[in-house]
Amino acid sequence: GVQAVQTFQHYFKQINLSMASAAVENFLKEDEEVKGFSFENCRRNAFLAKQGAEMPKARKTGTTICGVIFNEGVVLGADTRATGGSIVCDLNCEKIHYIADNVYCCGAGTAADTEFTTKMISSKMELLKLRTGREGRVISALRMLKQYLFRYQGHISAALVLGGVDVNGPALYTVYPHGSTDKLPYVTMGSGSLAAMSVFEDGFKLGMNEEEAKNLVFHAIRAGIVNDLGSGSNVDITVIRKGNVEVFRPYQVVCKKSERAGDYTFPVGTTVVTSSTEMVPFSALTVTDEEVMEIS
Amino acid sequence: MAVLIDNKAAMEPTQHRFSPYAMNGGTVVAVAGDDFAVIGSDTRLSEGYSILSRDVSKVRNVTKACLLGSVGFHGDVLTLTKMMDARLKQYLHTHGKEMPCEAIAQMLSTTLYYRRFFPYYTYNMVAGLDKQGKGCVFSYDPVGSYERESYRASGSASAIIQPLLDNQIGFKNQSNVDTSIPMTRERVRDLVRDIFAAASERDIYTGDEVEIAIIDKNGIETVRYPLRSD
Numbered sequence: 001g002v003q004a005v006q007t008f009q010h011y012f013k014q015i016n017l018s019m020a021s022a023a024v025e026n027f028l029k030e031d032e033e034v035k036g037f038s039f040e041n042c043r044r045n046a047f048l049a050k051q052g053a054e055m056p057k058a059r060k061t062g063t064t065i066c067g068v069i070f071n072e073g074v075v076l077g078a079d080t081r082a083t084g085g086s087i088v089c090d091l092n093c094e095k096i097h098y099i100a101d102n103v104y105c106c107g108a109g110t111a112a113d114t115e116f117t118t119k120m121i122s123s124k125m126e127l128l129k130l131r132t133g134r135e136g137r138v139i140s141a142l143r144m145l146k147q148y149l150f151r152y153q154g155h156i157s158a159a160l161v162l163g164g165v166d167v168n169g170p171a172l173y174t175v176y177p178h179g180s181t182d183k184l185p186y187v188t189m190g191s192g193s194l195a196a197m198s199v200f201e202d203g204f205k206l207g208m209n210e211e212e213a214k215n216l217v218f219h220a221i222r223a224g225i226v227n228d229l230g231s232g233s234n235v236d237i238t239v240i241r242k243g244n245v246e247v248f249r250p251y252q253v254v255c256k257k258s259e260r261a262g263d264y265t266f267p268v269g270t271t272v273v274t275s276s277t278e279m280v281p282f283s284a285l286t287v288t289d290e291e292v293m294e295i296s
Numbered sequence: 297m298a299v300l301i302d303n304k305a306a307m308e309p310t311q312h313r314f315s316p317y318a319m320n321g322g323t324v325v326a327v328a329g330d331d332f333a334v335i336g337s338d339t340r341l342s343e344g345y346s347i348l349s350r351d352v353s354k355v356r357n358v359t360k361a362c363l364l365g366s367v368g369f370h371g372d373v374l375t376l377t378k379m380m381d382a383r384l385k386q387y388l389h390t391h392g393k394e395m396p397c398e399a400i401a402q403m404l405s406t407t408l409y410y411r412r413f414f415p416y417y418t419y420n421m422v423a424g425l426d427k428q429g430k431g432c433v434f435s436y437d438p439v440g441s442y443e444r445e446s447y448r449a450s451g452s453a454s455a456i457i458q459p460l461l462d463n464q465i466g467f468k469n470q471s472n473v474d475t476s477i478p479m480t481r482e483r484v485r486d487l488v489r490d491i492f493a494a495a496s497e498r499d500i501y502t503g504d505e506v507e508i509a510i511i512d513k514n515g516i517e518t519v520r521y522p523l524r525s526d
Binding site: 062081083086087088091191225226227228229230231232233254255257258260261262264266267269270271272 | 342344345346347452456464470471472473483486487489490493497498499500501522523524525526
């Protein structure tokens with residue numbers, strides 16, 4: 001009987017030890033920071049999709065974005081509609097993202113992807129500027145973007161128009177979701193890119209002045225807004241020159257919200273109050289005991 | 297030689313099939329009043345992200361007392377309309393009078409169900425005056441299930457519009473409403489116009505123009521208002 005208990009205790013110690021070591025291992029693992037993307041839900045999502053569950057649609061920007069080089073710099077243009085399926089999510093979203101003081105980037109594709117990608121590269125550009133002590137270059141942002149997107153093999157759906165002015169002069173690039181890039185004097189991306197490109201092919205010439213360039217970009221984006229269902233609302237334009245950036249948000253409202261014929265304000269009493277509790281305002285409280293924490 | 301199979305979808309056998317249907321978008325709204333009925337539709341025809349036409353109304357006069365609104369696959373809309381026109385002409389010649397609205401509603405239901413196993417991909421609405429002269433609205437699903445209602449929205453923006461109709465015409469989800477204000481033709485027409493303006497803000501397939509038809513014992517009056525063209 002006693003021997004049996006001793007054996008059991010011995011076993012129990014063993015189990016405890018192994019459990020303890022596992023616990024320690026887990027504790028150590030928790031300390032490891034989870035960086036980048038987490039794929040924990042992928043298997044569960046694939047299983048659910050097989051069962052017939054509908055996956056939520058990522059919010060896409062539909063979009064018409066474009067850029068053009070003129071004699072002093074770069075003009076970037078974008079529409080302002082964000083869609084989730086066939087519903088407009090945002091009537092006035094900002095698609096021209098800040099990368100550096102002299103570099104801006106238009107984004108088409110999945111809204112979250114363009115937002116996070118451009119924010120990340122903007123952060124890296126700032127760190128590079130501090131490390132080198134020099135103004136950032138467009139080509140640096142380009143290199144960072146293409147290497148990042150290629151690493152994700154196109155799963156990050158970000159199609160970008162990158163433009164800016166640096167020591168080498170004005171520069172304009174396109175970046176595709178799989179990581180390829182083009183260096184061109186005029187570019188368009190997004191679902192409305194064909195409509196915008198047709199305007200560019202008609203009206204582009206080398207060595208335009210600022211007014212001509214802004215006008216061309218405006219008409220290109222407008223063509224996308226009016227002819228493409230994924231683009232709409234306003235035209236945003238950003239003009240980048242050496243030492244100076246001008247943001248026109250909006251440059252022009254293409255489709256105004258119309259006046260409503262009727263009055264739809266609800267009179268007081270439309271929502272019946274069934275019960276109410278009075279909230280005590282903060283100022284009515286009296287301080288009984290106070291301790292100031294010192295931050296070292 | 298080891299092959300890295302990363303893209304499982306590409307390794308599975310796929311079969312390409314021709315789809316006989318397409319989605320051409322559009323929205324129809326109908327409201328029945330005491331002695332009139334109002335039916336409105338947008339005039340945009342689209343496919344994917346492109347606009348095919350900005351001037352195609354989805355509402356047709358089928359008789360002096362009845363209008364038919366159809367949205368969905370435009371090929372089936374046109375064929376269904378032709379079918380209904382032919383049947384209505386037959387009725388007129390057989391019976392010497394135009395088919396009454398309720399009878400048209402039932403006939404549309406049977407016409408749709410006849411194609412139960414290769415449906416007309418259309419969302420229909422019939423609006424007109426019944427035998428008593430009161431406004432009536434019938435709404436359908438693609439295979440012919442129908443119901444008489446006092447108001448209904450169907451088409452691409454129906455999910456956006458129906459709650460607004462419930463609130464403004466059905467007085468749902470509000471209390472202490474002054475229901476003594478009469479539902480006049482002008483009020484309903486302005487409401488339908490505002491509803492389409494709101495729907496075209498948020499639905500990409502609705503826009504360009506709204507065509508509103510008001511039917512009463514004096515006939516059919518049609519009016520058009522501009523909407524967002526983006």
